[in-house]
Amino acid sequence: MEKLTYRHVAALRAKGTRDQAIVGVVASGNLEVLVERGLPDGECEVEIRTPVEGFGDVWSAVVVDFVGRSSPGGLKLSINDGGARPDMVALRLAQAVRAIEGERS
Amino acid sequence: MSSPSWFEASARQRVKEMLDQDSFVEFIGPEQRETSPHLSLFDLPEQFDDGMIVGRGLLDGKPVFIAAQEGRFMGGAFGEVHGAKLTGLLRAARDVGSIPVVILFDTGGVRLQEANAGELAIAEIMRAVVEARLAGVPVVGLVGGRAGCYGGGGLTAGSCSALAVSEQGRISVSGPEVIETNRGVEEFDSKDRALVWRTMGGKQRYLIGGADVFADDTVASFRDAARYVIEHAAALDLDTLQAEQVRLEQRIERFGACADAIDIWRSMGAADPQSLPGMAFEDFVALADGLKETRHVAR
Amino acid sequence: MLLADILASLFPGGHEVIVQGGLASGRGTLPSGSQLAVIGVDGRLPVGIDEAARLARHVLDVTTSGSNDPILVLVDSDSQRMSKRDEMLGLSEYLAHLAKCLIHADAHGHPTIGLLYGHTAAGAFIATALATRVLLALPGAEPAVMDLPSMSRVTKLPIEVLQEKAKSTPVFAPGLDNLAQTGGVAAVLDPTRSLADQLEAVLTTVAGTGLQADTRDQLGKQRQGRPKAADIAERVRELALASV
Numbered sequence: 001m002e003k004l005t006y007r008h009v010a011a012l013r014a015k016g017t018r019d020q021a022i023v024g025v026v027a028s029g030n031l032e033v034l035v036e037r038g039l040p041d042g043e044c045e046v047e048i049r050t051p052v053e054g055f056g057d058v059w060s061a062v063v064v065d066f067v068g069r070s071s072p073g074g075l076k077l078s079i080n081d082g083g084a085r086p087d088m089v090a091l092r093l094a095q096a097v098r099a100i101e102g103e104r105s
Numbered sequence: 106m107s108s109p110s111w112f113e114a115s116a117r118q119r120v121k122e123m124l125d126q127d128s129f130v131e132f133i134g135p136e137q138r139e140t141s142p143h144l145s146l147f148d149l150p151e152q153f154d155d156g157m158i159v160g161r162g163l164l165d166g167k168p169v170f171i172a173a174q175e176g177r178f179m180g181g182a183f184g185e186v187h188g189a190k191l192t193g194l195l196r197a198a199r200d201v202g203s204i205p206v207v208i209l210f211d212t213g214g215v216r217l218q219e220a221n222a223g224e225l226a227i228a229e230i231m232r233a234v235v236e237a238r239l240a241g242v243p244v245v246g247l248v249g250g251r252a253g254c255y256g257g258g259g260l261t262a263g264s265c266s267a268l269a270v271s272e273q274g275r276i277s278v279s280g281p282e283v284i285e286t287n288r289g290v291e292e293f294d295s296k297d298r299a300l301v302w303r304t305m306g307g308k309q310r311y312l313i314g315g316a317d318v319f320a321d322d323t324v325a326s327f328r329d330a331a332r333y334v335i336e337h338a339a340a341l342d343l344d345t346l347q348a349e350q351v352r353l354e355q356r357i358e359r360f361g362a363c364a365d366a367i368d369i370w371r372s373m374g375a376a377d378p379q380s381l382p383g384m385a386f387e388d389f390v391a392l393a394d395g396l397k398e399t400r401h402v403a404r
Numbered sequence: 405m406l407l408a409d410i411l412a413s414l415f416p417g418g419h420e421v422i423v424q425g426g427l428a429s430g431r432g433t434l435p436s437g438s439q440l441a442v443i444g445v446d447g448r449l450p451v452g453i454d455e456a457a458r459l460a461r462h463v464l465d466v467t468t469s470g471s472n473d474p475i476l477v478l479v480d481s482d483s484q485r486m487s488k489r490d491e492m493l494g495l496s497e498y499l500a501h502l503a504k505c506l507i508h509a510d511a512h513g514h515p516t517i518g519l520l521y522g523h524t525a526a527g528a529f530i531a532t533a534l535a536t537r538v539l540l541a542l543p544g545a546e547p548a549v550m551d552l553p554s555m556s557r558v559t560k561l562p563i564e565v566l567q568e569k570a571k572s573t574p575v576f577a578p579g580l581d582n583l584a585q586t587g588g589v590a591a592v593l594d595p596t597r598s599l600a601d602q603l604e605a606v607l608t609t610v611a612g613t614g615l616q617a618d619t620r621d622q623l624g625k626q627r628q629g630r631p632k633a634a635d636i637a638e639r640v641r642e643l644a645l646a647s648v
C-alpha cells in the first residue's frame with residue numbers, strides 16, 4: 001500500500017457551506033474521494049492510498065491538472081484507490097468538489 | 106424523472122433517495138475513518154465506511170433506523186467494523202423499543218480476509234435482530250442489489266420480520282460458485298445464469314414464501330415496499346415460530362421432490378412456468394399473487 | 405471425543421438421547437439432578453433444510469414442554485449442505501428459523517449452551533453453535549468459516565502465504581484457538597475431568613436468567629482477537645440512542 005500526499009496553492013476557495021462529501025466506491029478500477037473543509041482558503045491537499053505502487057508521477061500530474069481546473073481552495077481530499085485509471089480519478093475529484101459545493105453529483 | 110434503478114444505485118444513493126429529503130443522519134460516517142483493521146494485512150484498500158452505512162432518518166415523517174451495505178466494496182461482505190455498525194444499530198433499536206429498522210442488504214456473505222470476525226458479526230447481528238423483535242421492533246430487509254444476499258446475509262435476512270425482494274435480489278446461503286466448486290458442475294452450473302436466477306432469484310423467493318413483497322427494480326418501489334413491510338411485520342413469538350415451522354415443513358412436503366424451480370411453479374399451478382423468468386413486473390405480480398404460498402407468511 | 409463418550413460423561417446415570425440420521429435429540433439428567441434437553445448434529449453431517457427443520461422442531465418441543473430445562477446443543481457438523489435442492493427451497497430461511505428458535509428459547513427460560521466437539525463451518529456454525537448463549541468446546545474441535553484451500557482460491561493467495569499471515573492474527577484462519585480469541589468460544593473444557601461437573605458450573609451462571617447482553621464482542625476485545633467490534637457497536641448504539 002502506497003501513501004502519497006500532495007499540497008498545492010489554490011486560486012479560489014471552494015464554494016458552498018457543506019463540511020464534507022464523499023463520492024465513488026473502492027472497487028476494481030474505481031476509487032472513493034472523501035472531501036472535507038478545514039484548510040486555509042488558498043490551500044488544497046490530496047492524500048492518496050493506493051495498492052498499485054510506483055505511479056507517483058501519474059498521480060502528481062492528475063492532481064496538478066485537477067487543482068488547475070477546479071477551485072478546491074480550503075479542501076482536503078482523501079482518496080482510497082481501488083486501482084482506478086487517471087481519467088476515472090480526474091472524474092471523481094471533480095465530482096467531489098461539485099458535491100461539497102452543494103451540487104448533486 | 107423516473108426513479109433510479111435500485112440495482113445500479115450505490116448504498117448511499119439508496120439511503121438518501123429512500124428516506125424523506127435531507128432527513129438522514131449517519132452514525133460513524135466516513136469522515137471518522139473507522140476502517141477495517143485487517144485489510145492492510147492483505148495489501149487490500151480500505152473504504153472509509155467499511156462498506157456499511159448506518160444511521161437514522163424519516164420515512165413518511167416517521168423515524169426509522171437504517172443500514173445499507175455497499176455491494177461493490179469487497180462484495181458487500183461482512184467484516185469486523187462493517188458488521189459491528191449494524192449490531193450497534195440493532196441493539197439501540199432494541200433499547201428504544203419503538204423505531205423500526207430497515208436493512209438494505211447487498212452482500213456476498215462473510216469477508217474472507219477477516220472471516221472469524223465476520224462470522225461472529227453475523228451471529229451477533231442475528232441475536233440482536235431477535236432481541237429487537239422480541240422488544241416489539243419491526244426489523245425489515247430489502248434485497249435487490251448487485252451482490253445479492255448470500256451466506257450470513259441470507260441467514261440474517263431470514264431472521265427479519267419481513268422482506269422485500271426484486272427480481273435481481275438473489276437470496277441464498279451457498280453461492281453458485283461455492284456449490285459448483287464443492288459439489289461439481291453436475292450439481293450446479295454457476296455459469297448458467299438462468300439457473301441461478303430461477304433457483305435463488307427474487308421471483309422464486311417471492312413465490313415460495315421467502316419474501317413478503319415483490320418490488321420493482323426502482324428506489325421508489327423499494328420505498329413503497331419498506332413502508333408496507335414495516336406495517337405488516339410479524340411479531341416474534343412462539344406462535345410465529347410454530348407457524349413458520351409448519352410453513353417450512355409443508356414446503357418440503359410439497360416441493361421437496363422437485364428437481365427444478367420450473368417444477369415447483371408448475372405444481373403450484375402456473376400454466377406456463379417456463380414463461381415466468383421473462384415476465385414483466387406487473388404481469389408477474391398479478392400471476393404470482395394468485396399462485397404464491399400463504400400471504401403474510403410467518404417468519 | 406465421540407458423542408457417546410460425551411453423553412456418558414455428562415449423564416453418568418444414563419440418558420434418553422437418540423441419534424437418528426446424524427441428528428441427536430432427547431434429554432438427560434446431570435448428577436446434580438437437573439434436567440437438560442439435548443439436540444445435536446453428529447458425524448460431520450451437513451445441515452440442509454431437512455436437518456434444520458428437524459432440529460428446530462425439537463427446540464420448539466422443548467419450548468412448549470412447560471419445563472425450564474436448559475438446552476445443550478452438541479455440534480460436529482459439516483457446513484450447510486451445498487446443493488441445488490437446499491438453496492432452491494430456501495435454506496437461508498431454514499437455518500435462520502433454527503437460530504431464531506434457539507435464541508427465542510434462550511430468552512424464554514431455556515438457557516442455551518453449545519458444545520463443539522468436532523467440525524463445523526459457515527452457515528451450519530451460525531445456525532447451531534453460534535446461536536447459543538454460551539459456546540463451549542472440547543480440545544480438537546475444528547470450527548471454521550471456510551477452509552484454507554477454499555480461502556486460497558477466493559483470495560488468490562497461496563496456502564503458504566495464508567498460513568504465514570495466520571501467525572500474526574486470529575482473525576481469518578480456521579481453528580478453535582482463533583475462534584476463542586475472537587470471542588466466539590467462551591471456554592474450552594478439560595476432557596480428562598467430568599464434563600458434567602464442568603457443565604454444571606456453567607449452568608449455575610446462566611440458570612434462571614432471561615436474555616442477557618451478548619458479550620462475545622467484548623470477549624474478542626479482551627482476548628485481542630477483534631480489536632474494534634465491541635467499541636464500534638457501542639459507539640453506534642450510543643449515537644443512535646442520543647438521536648432519538
